[in-house]
Each structure stands twice: as C-alpha cells, then as structure tokens.
Amino acid sequence: MNENKISNRSLVTPPSFIRGILKVTENEEVISFAGGLPNPISFPKEALKESTQRVIDTFGSKVFQYASTAGLLPLREGIAARLNEMYEMDITAEEILITTGSQQALDLIGKVLINQDDAVIVEEPGYLGAIQAFSQYQPHFLPIPLENDGMDIRELEQTLKENRVKFAYLVPNYQNPSGVTYSDEKRKEILALARKYDCILVEDDPYGELSFDGKPRGYISAHDLEGSILLGTFSKTVTPGMRLGFMIVRDAKLRKYINTAKEAADLHSNIFSQYIIWDYMMHNPIEAHIAQIRNLYKAQCQTMLSAMAEYFPKEVTFTKPAGGMFIWATLPKGQSAMKLFEKAKAEKVAFVPGNPFYTDGREANTLRLNYTNSSHEMIEEGIIRIGKILTT
Amino acid sequence: MNENKISNRSLVTPPSFIRGILKVTENEEVISFAGGLPNPISFPKEALKESTQRVIDTFGSKVFQYASTAGLLPLREGIAARLNEMYEMDITAEEILITTGSQQALDLIGKVLINQDDAVIVEEPGYLGAIQAFSQYQPHFLPIPLENDGMDIRELEQTLKENRVKFAYLVPNYQNPSGVTYSDEKRKEILALARKYDCILVEDDPYGELSFDGKPRGYISAHDLEGSILLGTFSKTVTPGMRLGFMIVRDAKLRKYINTAKEAADLHSNIFSQYIIWDYMMHNPIEAHIAQIRNLYKAQCQTMLSAMAEYFPKEVTFTKPAGGMFIWATLPKGQSAMKLFEKAKAEKVAFVPGNPFYTDGREANTLRLNYTNSSHEMIEEGIIRIGKILTT
Numbered sequence: 001m002n003e004n005k006i007s008n009r010s011l012v013t014p015p016s017f018i019r020g021i022l023k024v025t026e027n028e029e030v031i032s033f034a035g036g037l038p039n040p041i042s043f044p045k046e047a048l049k050e051s052t053q054r055v056i057d058t059f060g061s062k063v064f065q066y067a068s069t070a071g072l073l074p075l076r077e078g079i080a081a082r083l084n085e086m087y088e089m090d091i092t093a094e095e096i097l098i099t100t101g102s103q104q105a106l107d108l109i110g111k112v113l114i115n116q117d118d119a120v121i122v123e124e125p126g127y128l129g130a131i132q133a134f135s136q137y138q139p140h141f142l143p144i145p146l147e148n149d150g151m152d153i154r155e156l157e158q159t160l161k162e163n164r165v166k167f168a169y170l171v172p173n174y175q176n177p178s179g180v181t182y183s184d185e186k187r188k189e190i191l192a193l194a195r196k197y198d199c200i201l202v203e204d205d206p207y208g209e210l211s212f213d214g215k216p217r218g219y220i221s222a223h224d225l226e227g228s229i230l231l232g233t234f235s236k237t238v239t240p241g242m243r244l245g246f247m248i249v250r251d252a253k254l255r256k257y258i259n260t261a262k263e264a265a266d267l268h269s270n271i272f273s274q275y276i277i278w279d280y281m282m283h284n285p286i287e288a289h290i291a292q293i294r295n296l297y298k299a300q301c302q303t304m305l306s307a308m309a310e311y312f313p314k315e316v317t318f319t320k321p322a323g324g325m326f327i328w329a330t331l332p333k334g335q336s337a338m339k340l341f342e343k344a345k346a347e348k349v350a351f352v353p354g355n356p357f358y359t360d361g362r363e364a365n366t367l368r369l370n371y372t373n374s375s376h377e378m379i380e381e382g383i384i385r386i387g388k389i390l391t392t
Numbered sequence: 393m394n395e396n397k398i399s400n401r402s403l404v405t406p407p408s409f410i411r412g413i414l415k416v417t418e419n420e421e422v423i424s425f426a427g428g429l430p431n432p433i434s435f436p437k438e439a440l441k442e443s444t445q446r447v448i449d450t451f452g453s454k455v456f457q458y459a460s461t462a463g464l465l466p467l468r469e470g471i472a473a474r475l476n477e478m479y480e481m482d483i484t485a486e487e488i489l490i491t492t493g494s495q496q497a498l499d500l501i502g503k504v505l506i507n508q509d510d511a512v513i514v515e516e517p518g519y520l521g522a523i524q525a526f527s528q529y530q531p532h533f534l535p536i537p538l539e540n541d542g543m544d545i546r547e548l549e550q551t552l553k554e555n556r557v558k559f560a561y562l563v564p565n566y567q568n569p570s571g572v573t574y575s576d577e578k579r580k581e582i583l584a585l586a587r588k589y590d591c592i593l594v595e596d597d598p599y600g601e602l603s604f605d606g607k608p609r610g611y612i613s614a615h616d617l618e619g620s621i622l623l624g625t626f627s628k629t630v631t632p633g634m635r636l637g638f639m640i641v642r643d644a645k646l647r648k649y650i651n652t653a654k655e656a657a658d659l660h661s662n663i664f665s666q667y668i669i670w671d672y673m674m675h676n677p678i679e680a681h682i683a684q685i686r687n688l689y690k691a692q693c694q695t696m697l698s699a700m701a702e703y704f705p706k707e708v709t710f711t712k713p714a715g716g717m718f719i720w721a722t723l724p725k726g727q728s729a730m731k732l733f734e735k736a737k738a739e740k741v742a743f744v745p746g747n748p749f750y751t752d753g754r755e756a757n758t759l760r761l762n763y764t765n766s767s768h769e770m771i772e773e774g775i776i777r778i779g780k781i782l783t784t
Contacts, residue, residue: 001619001643005558005592007529010504015652019461040453048456052444061432064440064631069411100492100635100658107657111528112402133656136503137399166397200397227393239456241663243492251393260407264525265499266492270662271633 013136017356018128021341025350031382033304033369034350036176036325042293043239044284051279052272059275067271069263071098071246075278079232079246082281087218091225095250097258100269102206102233102245106133108265109202109229112257113166114139121159121168123151125328125357125366127176127204130169139166141359146175148319150182153189160197167200167229173217174207174324177357177368181322187220194227201228206236206245207324209290212298225250234277236325237290242273297325300371300379307380311387318369325372328354331365331390338363340389349385405528409748410520413733417742423774425696425761426742428568428717434685435631436676443671444664451667459663461655463490463638467670471624471638474673479610483617487642489650492661494598494625494637498525500657501594501621504649505558506531513551513560515543517720517749517758519568519596522561531558533751538567540711542574545581552589559592559621565609566599566716569749569760573714579612586619593620598628599716601682604690617642626669628717629682634665689717692763695771703779710761717764720746723757723782730755732781741777 003011018034025032055063070076076093083089099105106129114120114137122131124143131141142159144151151170159165170190172182182190194201203219211217221228225248233245249255262268280286301321308318308329318329331337337353344350354364371379395403410426417424447455462468468485475481491497498521506512506529514523516535523533534551536543543562551557562582564574574582586593595611603609613620617640625637641647654660672678693713700710700721710721723729729745736742746756763771 001592001646003645005505006646006649007503007505007507009507009529010649010653013652013656015648016655019655037458040457043453043456045448045452045456049445049448052448053441056437056441056444060437061435064435064437064633065432066429066627066632100662103656104658111399113397113399115399115401129656129659132652136653136656137401200393235458239664240458241456242665243658243660243662253395254393254398256407257398257402260405260524261402261528263408263411264405264495264521264528265657266496266635267521268635270492270635270665272631272665273634273662 009136009138012138014132014356016128016132018352021350021352024345027348030348030350031374031378031385032350033371033374033382034352035373036370037373038236038240039293039296039372041296042237044280044289047280047284048239048276051276051283055275055279063272063275065271067268069259069268071096071269072271072274072278075274078278078281086216087222089222091248095248095255097247097249097255097262098269098274099245099247099262100266101235101240101243102204102231103129103133104265105231105245105247106130108258108261109167110134110137111261113200118166119163121156121165121199122359123170123175125177125354126359127171128356130204131359143359146178146180148180150180150186151190153186156190157193160193160199165197165199167202168194169202169204171204172220173205174210174321176207176324177326177352177354178328179319179321179324179326181217182220191220191224195224198227202231203228204231206233209237210294210297210325211323212294212301213322214291214294227251237286237293238277238280242270242277244269244273244277297372300374300376301327303376303379304369304371304383307383311384313390316390325370327369327371329367329369333365335365336363337365337367340367343389344386347385347389349382351386401528401530404530406524406748408520408524410744413742413744416737422740422742423766423770423777424742425763425766425774426744427765428762429765430628430632431685431688431764433688434629436672436681439672439676440631440668443668443675447667447671455664455667457663459660461651461660463488463661464663464666464670467666470670470673478608479614481614483640487640487647489639489641489647489654490661490666491637491639491654492658493627493632493635494596494623495521495525496657497623497637497639498522500650500653501559502526502529503653505592510558511555513548513557513591514751515562515567517569517746518561518751519563520748522596523751535751538570538572540572542572542578543582545578548582549585552585552591557589557591559594560586561594561596563596564612565597566602566713568599568716569718569744569746570720571711571713571716571718573609574612583612583616587616590619594623595620596623598625601629602686602689602717603715604686604693605714606683606686619643629678629685630669630672634662634669636661636665636669689764692766692768692771693719695768696761696763696775699772699775703776705782708782717762719761719763721759721761725757727757728755729757729759732759735781736778739777739781741774743778
C-alpha cells in the first residue's frame with residue numbers, strides 16, 4: 001500500500017525497538033536482561049483459577065456480557081480502599097477508570113490532551129511505551145534529565161517557565177528504565193512547580209509496590225490530586241496477561257473526556273478479568289503475595305549489582321535501585337551501547353541499549369538491565385559475559 | 393479543568409448517545425429495545441468455564457504473562473481456518489491481528505489512516521461506534537444513503553469520483569442500525585468501484601454468522617483482499633465481555649503500521665481470554681452453538697416484525713432483516729423519533745432514536761429496535777405500547 005495513505009500520526013510513531021531486540025532472546029541459550037517481564041512467581045495461578053470458577057458460578061452471564069466503560073464498580077472500590085489505606089489518600093471509586101493495561105491509559109492521555117506540537121515534559125531517559133504512545137499525537141517533547149533522586153529541578157523550572165507545557169509525565173518510583181526513585185524533597189518541589197505553572201502531572205506507578213524495603217512511597221500528588229492523573233496496574237503484582245490497569249482522575253470534566261475516549265477505544269476493558277482480579281483481591285492475602293515478589297526481586301537485584309561491581313570496569317557507572325525491575329548502566333562517554341549489544345549477542349547475553357529511551361533517538365552510551373526473569377546463576381554468568389566484553 | 397487543555401480531537405468526539413439512552417433502561421419495568429446486547433444464551437458458560445481450567449492447567453504461567461501484539465498464533469490459525477472454510481477465502485494467520493473488540497479495530501483504523509479533513513465514506517445511517525471512533529481523527533465524513541439492498545451505488549460512484557476518499561466503512565451483513573444486507577449485485581459493484589478509485593474498503597462483519605437462513609454471506613472483498621481491511625468479533629457468538637475481535641489485513645506495510653498502533657494502544661489483547669476462546673473453539677461444536685443463537689434471534693425478529701405490522705400505523709415503514717439484531721423503522725417525514733422516545737419513556741418502553749446514526753446529528757424520523765434481549769411477550773407488549781403512541 002502506498003505510504004501516502006498512512007496518517008502522519010502513524011508515520012512518526014516509532015515501532016517498538018524492544019520488540020525487535022526481544023527476537024534475539026527467543027534463542028533459549030541467550031541469557032536475557034532485555035525484557036521487562038515479571039517473574040512467573042508473581043502470578044497467583046491457583047488462586048486466580050479459583051477466582052475464575054467463583055465469579056462464573058456467582059455472577060453467571062454478567063461476567064460475559066457487555067459492561068460499563070468506567071469499569072467494574074466493586075473493583076474500583078477495592079482499588080480506592082487499598083490506595084487510601086496504603087498512601088493515606090482520599091480517592092473515591094468514581095474517580096477511578098479501569099484501563100486495558102497502563103499502556104491504554106498512556107494512549108488515552110495523549111489522545112485527550114495532546115494537540116500537534118503541544119509541549120510535553122518527559123524524563124530523560126524515559127519510559128519508551130509512553131514515548132511511543134504520546135508520539136502518535138505529535139507533541140513537542142521536552143526531556144528533563146534524571147538525576148539519582150529524580151528530575152533536574154532547575155531544568156524543570158526553566159522549561160516550565162519558557163514553555164506552555166500541557167503535561168509532565170514521570171515515574172516517581174523505581175523508574176523504567178533507570179531504576180531511579182524521586183527524593184521526598186524533589187517530590188515537594190515538583191508538585192509545587194506543576195501547580196505554579198498549571199502543568200498537569202501524569203504519574204505512572206507500575207512498580208510502586210515493589211519497594212525492596214517494603215516501604216510504600218506512593219504518588220507525588222497523592223494529597224493534592226487536582227490537576228493530576230495517576231496511573232496504576234495489576235501487571236506487576238498479579239498478572240500482565242489480563243491487561244488491567246487504572247487511572248485516577250479527580251477532575252470531573254477531564255474524566256468525562258477520558259471516559260469518552262476510552263469508550264471509542266474499546267468500549268470497556270475485559271469484564272471477565274475485572275471480576276477475576278476483584279475476586280482475587282477479596283479472597284487472598286495480596287500483601288503477602290506482593291511481599292514474596294518484592295523479596296525475590298530484591299535478591300535478584302543484589303546479585304546483579306554485586307556481579308556488576310565485581311566484573312564491570314570501574315568507568316562503567318550504574319544505578320542502585322530501591323525497588324522495581326531495572327538497573328541502568330552508563331558506559332564511558334562516546335562508547336556505543338548498540339555496539340556493545342551486538343558483541344553481547346555473539347556471547348549469548350542480551351540487554352536493551354539506551355537509544356529508545358531518549359526522544360531524540362540518539363546513539364546512547366547507556367543500557368537497561370532487567371533482573372527479574374533470570375536465576376541468580378544466570379544473572380552472574382550474564383554479567384560476567386558483558387564484563388568480559390567491556391574489559392577487552 | 394479548563395477546556396483549553398483538552399485536545400481538539402476530543403472536543404469534537406461525541407460522547408455515546410446510547411450510553412445516555414441506556415440509563416432509562418436501567419429501570420427494571422422498562423421494556424428495552426434500545427440496547428445491542430447479545431442474548432445471554434449466546435454465552436456458553438459451562439464450556440467457557442471448562443476452557444479456563446484447561447488453559448491454566450495446560451499452559452500455566454503463559455496465560456498470565458505478557459504476550460505478542462498480533463495475538464495468540466493458534467487462535468489466529470483457528471480464525472483463518474474457519475473463515476477459509478466458511479467463505480472459501482485464502483487468508484493466513486499472519487494476516488490476522490487480534491484486537492480488543494472490534495471497537496479497537498475501528499480506533500486503530502482511524503488512527504493509522506485518517507489525517508484531519510481526509511474524506512471517509514460511511515453508510516447513512518451508519519454504525520455509531522465507528523462514527524465515534526473515526527470522529528476523533530477529524531475526517532470529512534461522506535455519508536452514502538443505504539437502500540434496502542445496500543449503499544446507493546450512483547451516490548457512491550459520484551462521491552468517489554469527486555473526492556479523494558481514504559476509505560469506505562461498511563457493514564455488509566444485517567447492518568447496524570438498519571438490519572440491511574447488501575445484495576450480491578451491489579457487492580460486485582462496490583468492490584469494483586473501490587478498486588477503480590483506489591479506496592480502501594473497511595468491512596465490519598459482527599453479525600455475519602447470525603443469518604436467519606444459516607447461509608453465510610461473508611465479506612464483499614473475500615476473494616480480492618488487497619486494499620481491504622476486514623473486521624470480525626467473538627462478541628456476538630461467544631462473549632462480548634472478553635473484548636476479543638480481529639482484523640484481517642493482507643497488505644504487509646499497512647499491517648505493520650496497524651500493529652505498531654495496536655502496540656501503543658494496549659501492547660496486546662488479554663492473552664488469558666485469547667487462550668480461553670481458542671480452547672473453546674477447539675473443544676466445542678461452535679457451529680451448533682451459533683445455530684442456536686441464530687434460531688432464537690430469527691424467532692424474536694419474526695415476533696417483532698409481526699407485532700409492528702399489526703400495531704404500527706401503515707405510514708411507519710421498517711426493514712425486514714435477514715439476520716442480525718436490529719430492525720430500523722422510519723416515521724412519516726417531519727416526525728421526530730426523539731419526541732417519540734420521550735413519550736415512549738413515559739410508557740416504559742425504550743428504543744434508540746436515529747439521530748446518532750447520522751454524521752450530521754440531525755433530528756431524525758428513524759429509530760433502531762433491538763429484539764435479541766426480550767421475551768416474545770415483552771416484544772409484543774413493547775411494540776403495542778409504541779403503536780399506541782403512534783396511533784394517538
């Protein structure tokens with residue numbers, strides 16, 4: 001088909017770099033730190049199986065019929081109750097919209113808020129799923145460099161001062177790809193700046209419950225929700241396969257537009273799965289389940305960090321995550337992570353070169369390493385292989 | 393939140409008229425012909441329950457993990473095999489993309505093909521879910537009047553001649569809202585015109601398997617797929633709650649863009665449900681199941697048509713569907729279906745006034761009646777009530 005039939009929107013949307021990378025990892029022999037898959041222990045198989053039975057037996061046809069766009073009310077009430085308890089928030093079920101994974105929330109946000117060339121702030125490096133989703137609506141990206149405790153506040157204020165920014169997207173806890181967590185001080189400053197410059201704060205928190213110290217950090221605007229959109233998901237704590245996430249939007253007018261966009265996007269999210277997740281939450285000790293995931297990831301992360309400290313040359317720096325699924329490494333200036341990736345491929349070990357996490361698609365000297373899906377032995381062996389390449 | 397923060401795209405997207413209408417029908421006493429819900433007998437509850445067990449026991453974590461954007465390969469192979477057999481087509485699994493209901497397919501088509509002000513042909517009256525999805529991308533709608541055997545061919549050719557049309561969207565079988573089915577002759581003419589004017593044909597076939605005579609009519613471009621996009625769904629034959637539909641796109645380049653848009657929209661559709669639907673197809677006599685739905689709807693439709701013939705004044709005309717879920721009635725010129733709706737509300741009977749099925753949002757003298765979700769007694773009683781209003 002002639003390319004002139006394709007919308008400009010689609011012509012400028014980058015296909016996922018990672019999906020390409022992942023092809024390499026299909027080879028069984030390859031040790032892959034490239035993906036971002038939760039460890040299968042995080043799927044409570046038997047409990048979910050019981051829930052599927054129970055919801056069919058209890059609700060019958062309702063779990064198979066069309067449903068409301070906003071989502072299953074009891075599930076939304078359960079989410080509100082849990083967040084209110086964990087983070088001392090005061091959200092209501094009405095302010096929650098169930099989405100087909102957080103990815104859909106990102107698409108809806110771009111759709112409802114971005115006019116072509118609107119200024120949008122993202123982290124640098126930033127989550128590539130968000131960069132991809134927003135790109136479709138052709139914004140003007142304003143990347144703010146990440147430091148070890150969050151966005152560079154000076155840059156952020158300068159950028160907000162000089163531009164009419166539609167919204168700022170950030171991942172405050174154990175960010176993807178960097179593993180960085182925002183300090184309490186920067187959280188206060190960012191919230192103040194967002195309010196001062198009337199910039200919508202879009203906070204994505206897929207990893208918040210995976211804090212290694214078990215201490216929940218929560219959302220920057222948890223206690224000042226006006227003008228913010230908060231995202232959450234069940235993908236990292238129960239199952240990503242059911243594609244269930246949620247948005248918290250206090251502003252009623254904005255919520256109405258998002259609801260209409262959601263309706264046009266898929267009418268509503270899978271209601272059978274919404275019943276299952278809700279039933280699972282009601283009948284199982286989800287906190288104990290999450291603690292188990294948290295402890296596994298903490299140990300895997302520690303193994304990778306120790307191996308990197310031992311086998312990587314000193315010039316290679318890397319983050320020390322307090323939770324989540326990723327470590328971010330930086331090679332000496334001028335070195336290409338893509339070239340390293342090619343060499344690593346030959347040694348049967350994979351990671352994600354930093355390139356797709358920058359809106360300018362630069363040739364990066366950074367890389368993302370995932371530790372949640374490999375045994376301790378494989379983590380050590382994989383890091384040894386990369387270390388060998390780096391030291392020769 | 394200030395409206396100037398909302399994208400133009402969202403400002404021009406109509407919220408669903410029907411969702412509003414449906415509020416009326418929440419009242420138990422109201423006889424509703426307004427919805428478009430499949431009859432619950434179409435949900436094979438027990439078989440689906442068995443399938444949930446089997447796929448969890450057989451595939452374990454795989455059914456809960458992230459999956460590929462295009463969808464579960466065995467499911468796509470099953471869809472291809474079934475369509476190839478039913479309609480003597482020659483599609484491959486590779487040409488099929490699983491979507492989160494057909495609604496998502498409509499959104500992806502608008503996203504990937506429509507630039508603002510692009511000319512898009514729709515049926516008049518047309519499916520409002522499509523009008524809503526496409527509206528977001530701000531096309532110039534070119535509605536082609538529907539006759540009892542399909543689009544007005546003269547109007548269609550004139551329109552194709554005078555405009556550079558990006559694509560034409562139509563529902564060839566038991567159309568929503570009209571219940572109209574395209575004649576073999578018009579199918580040939582439309583295919584020829586689409587090819588002559590290089591216009592992409594988007595064919596949506598949610599009701600194709602619900603033909604009252606059991607004879608499958610299939611897609612207009614079934615044997616000339618280049619330059620066409622075909623849609624299908626499990627919503628009317630197995631369950632709408634799982635939100636699973638599919639797109640058939642032969643053109644590899646177009647498929648690549650749609651796949652990227654799908655990835656940005658929700659990464660992939662619910663994989664647990666994809667396994668369930670596939671397992672259901674493999675282990676159950678789906679044809680017998682569909683025949684049961686078909687026969688129920690045929691009888692319900694007959695009851696409504698007979699009642700309309702008996703209780704509606706002669707000046708009110710209506711379609712005689714050969715399948716599907718809807719009858720379309722036309723009041724004498726100048727009469728308002730919306731006013732009729734208000735009076736009907738008082739008599740505790742509901743339907744959908746024609747307004748939202750026209751891209752110009754006109755005050756229509758037409759209405760859509762759904763017969764799949766009411767008992768024969770309720771169908772007769774509801775038509776009697778509407779008839780009374782029409783005759784007084």
